[in-house]
Amino acid sequence: MATHVNDTNFDAEVLGATEPVLVDFWAEWCGPCKAMDPILDQLSDELAGTVKIVKLNAEENLGTVTRYNVRAMPTLMVFHGGEPVDMKVGAGQSRVQLVKWLEQFAA
Template sequence: MAHKFTDDNFEQEVLKSQVPVIVDFYADWCGPCKMMAPIIEELAENYEGTVKVGKLNVDEAPNVSSKYRVMSIPTLLFIKDGEVVDTVVGAVPKGQLTDKIEKLK
């Protein structure tokens, strides 16, 4: 199951993570975000233990969203050692995300 990231736990769960992290910036009202939700859940299960996959609701976590200048959703940030190493904006196929995850590890 995908982790739930918030303004309160972002630093501990994401920036200080021992493994690479994928953060899915989404909103409940966003159609493309809903299309991506099953893919994000599947990635979370497939990479459990090696890559942390989670979601951050932009309406509930405005501080993190503005810090990373998230203007469009869904936006996925690929974070390793506390630094953003890649970004994907919009709904994309699972294979494209898998390729980026493999480069992260």
């Protein structure tokens, strides 16, 4: 299951992580975000130890959303070594596409 992060613990949980981190910027009103939930939860278990997957509610954490210029939901952003290294906007990726994308960052 993906960990939930917020403005307060984002730096410690994401930027300070030793492994690559996928941040799912989502919102309660976003249907495509909810459609991605089961896939991301499953991948969180499957990729544990190689890629960390976390969720950030964009409506409740405007500081982080503004900091990384997130403008659409869902936005999936990969951080590695404390820096954003890649991102995908929208829910157009299948589970297989997400796995292939994340494997290139896997520790």
